[in-house]
Amino acid sequence: MKTLIIIAACLLAFVANAQDKMNKFHIVDSLTEKPMPQTSVTIVRAKLSIATEKDGVFIIPGDLSNMxxxxxxxxQNYRQLKIxxxxxxxMDTIRLSKFVIEHFDEKLKFDNDTLLNDYNRKDVVHYAGINTRTANFDYLQxxxxxxxxxxxxxxxxITLNRLAFGLDLSGLTWSGMVRMDKTKFRIRVYAIDPVTKGxxxxxxxxxxxxxESVGRQVNINLKKYNIHIPDTTFFVAIEWIRDFYNAGFSLGYDPKTNRPKKENNYRPALGISGTTGNKLNIWAMAYKREWVPYKYFMPYGTDMAMSASVAY
Known part of the structure; x- marks a missing residue:
């Protein structure tokens, strides 16, 4: 039920004049009526987003009629709903409708493979996903x-590079143990949109x-998912799971008070490869769930520190 706490806490200032009313919503599958965990709930103008937990519940405090x-x-695999x-x-219950993605013949055999966007991990010095003193990271994927x-x-x-930290557990165990921090995230694979080209x-x-991702470099085997690439281009996205497990903070800058301030961030912070040029291959999903080119590191960072192996 932590989702309730997070959204309620984030919205207190947003609805300061009507804190006494709590509006509770259950997100369920339209056919099975089962709760839907890890549903992304985004409040667009407030720039707030969180993932539901096992009960599929979230709360928005205040008088909704005036918001x-x-x-x-x-x-994923459900029709997006904008309200x-x-x-x-x-309202009490919100139902999402599922759609079916065509699956290709699993009996097809591929004899060759190739590695796409190979990168040198030693060249990775920049990371995306963390608020800085000059810009907030306001993206969902x-x-x-x-x-x-x-x-x-x-x-x-796929193989990707992330910012990882060593956790000193010597105070909790009998030995001087250091363990790399873990993170969780979702992988999305997309075709190209014929209109936006994203x-x-x-x-x-x-x-x-x-x-269970630990360490700076993460290797993920995707063979069992039988992901067919129909075109000559495709996208692999990292979707942040915005919950307590991944939550952290960074120090930003408040121009109004001229002081540092804590900003929420969610692991993982994703590596940017050392490539340069004019062809940008990184896209980011904004709070409106619209994809836009990610230009923050240009012209230095044209690609993510992510490679993909495909069979043909």
Whole structure:
């Protein structure tokens, strides 16, 4: 039920004149009526986003009828739902409808493979996903665009670089143990959108969640998901799971008080490769769930520190 606490705490200032009313919502599958955990709940103008827990519940405090904002509910393989907050006044249950992603023949065999966007981990000195003194990181996902010679391949694996820390556990154990911090995140694979030329429809009909990632370099085998790449370009995105497990903070800067301030961040912080040039291959999903080119490190950071292996 921690989702309730986080959203309530974040919105207290937003609805300071109506803190006595608590509006509780249950997100369920429209067919099974089962709760939907890890649904992204985003309040657009307030720039707040959190993932529901096992009960699929979230709370927004205040008088919803007077709020001029929009809630976007998104869960993989479900139709996205966008609701003006004032229309949620009096609601209790919100149902999301599932859609089916076409799956290709698992009996197909591929004899060759190739590595895309290989990078040198020693060149990774910048990371995305952390607020800085000059800019907040206001994105929900970040994607790397890959290019292949011909369509009809399958995605075998990815390797990515992240900012990792050693946790000193010597005070908790009998030995001087140092363990790398863990993080969890979701992997999304997208086709190209014919209009925006950014990430489009999902190419995987299963949820891919990595929850045991340790160390700076993470290798993830994706063979069992049978992800078919229909075009000569595709995107692999990291979706932040915004919950207590991944929560942390960074020190930003408040221009009004001229003092540092704590800002919420969520692991992992993703590496930017040492490539330079004019061709940008990084995209980021803003709070409106719209994909935009991620230009923060340009012209230095044209690519994420992420490689992909495809079979053909």
């Amino acid at each position: 001029q904002d929009t809630v976007i509910l998104n869960s 003006p907050i004032y229309l949620m006044d009096g 970040m994607a790397q665009q890959f290019y292949i010679a011909k369509p009809g391949t399958t995605l075998k694996s 990430p489009g429809r999902d190419l995987c009909n299963q949820v891919i969640e990595e929850d």
